[in-house]
Amino acid sequence: MKSSIKKWGKEVTYSVSRNEAWMVITEGPWKWVYIMTSEKNGKIEDKDLTEVIKNGNKPEFVNRRGMNDLLQHFGVDSEVRNKLFQKEKDSVKVDV
Secondary structure, three states, X not given: XXXXXXXXXXEEEEEEOOOEEEEEEEEOOEEEEEEEEOOHHHOOOOXXXXXXXXXXXXXXXXXXXXXXHHHHXXXXXXHHHHHHHOOOOOOOOOOO
């Protein structure tokens, strides 16, 4: 789910899920792009993010901890940040 906040004169647009997260920070004419992904060879299919990258903004790839630090720095709630570290829950039936 994509969200947006404003802090310190910057607009921060981000999306967080278990296996991928991205963040675009905009301040005036400048943009910074951060991507964390462990699936699809780094491809995140978001129209707005793709447009920012096509316009010449090179993304910086970060690990889960780095993305968590960025989200925390800009004041994103821990409930959202915790999605980065959620374990996949397999429902395996065991006959005893």
